[in-house]
Amino acid sequence: MVEGKFKIPNDLNLYTTLTCGQAFRWGLYEEGNFKYAKLDKDGFIWAILYNNFLGLKQEKDNLYYKALSEYFYIPQIKKTLKIDEFLNFYFKFDKDIYQLYKIMEKDKVLKYALSYRGIRILRQEPFEISITFLFSAQNTVHNISKCVYLISKKFSKELYFPTPEFIANLKVEELLDLPVRFKERIYAIINFSNLVINGFDLYSLRHLSYENAHQKLISIKGIGRKIADCILLFSLDFDMAFPIDVHIKNVVFKFYADELKLRENKSLTDKDYRLISEFFRKKYLDWAGWVQQYLYVLSRKPDLKGG
DNA sequence: GTCCAGGGTGGCG
């Protein structure tokens, strides 16, 4: 076990970043159990990621870490990173979030979300994120994290995230204990894993335009517009992706309806999804996905819903 | 008991 201190190079709110619905592995690992978003007795929050076991704790501008190993293997770039380098990679510290704050101050709604400053979009592993968000349909953050925990438990004692080969070879019956809303989600993750082992290269989508990458993803069974945007934003560096779930939809219709000339329909139509998404993308470019995350956190706070 | 979570698909008018 290695321990150390890392000087945070840009603004960060560690706890909110790790528990705001973009990552599902952070919490407290006990014997045969996992408690999402819970800290250990020393105030560290833990995750199994990139074939390592990492605990983090923030004190002002410092990140204290404990890790099983000093090295993290990043499969999508086929490189091993030392812990400092890894933290810069994972939290995208090369992106100067103060530029985002300047933008947010000018917006009537986003300025209120500045109270959550320090939320960053994480750079996560594409296959894991794809499977994770395939679990996410009409599901809760808590249950999604439980799905990820349980499927990792089936794969290895160390709780590493399964390989595509492992999931592809599972039978549906072996996955029915996962708390997904719809059984069809189980078929989707097995199908997706088969695509990957047969040569579908998620990471190569990064070379495409946003439009083309999104198009490729939604052509896959079980992945629609929203899950595609989550995969692009949370694992493939498409920071201009703007996923719209029910919370984002509500906050946009409440505060931006006039500006966007929106008329509320029974459900969010493809036309409106595209309209809203494009509006924020054109306005905020490579910060659109980050803006979306601040809106998401803001809209999930019950006391702020009134506006 | 009810309501709702980071949805997607297929089908009909």
Added chain:
DNA sequence: CGCCACCATGGA
């Protein structure tokens, strides 16, 4: 296009 039904859950 918009709307609908349907889909093996679990917590508040």
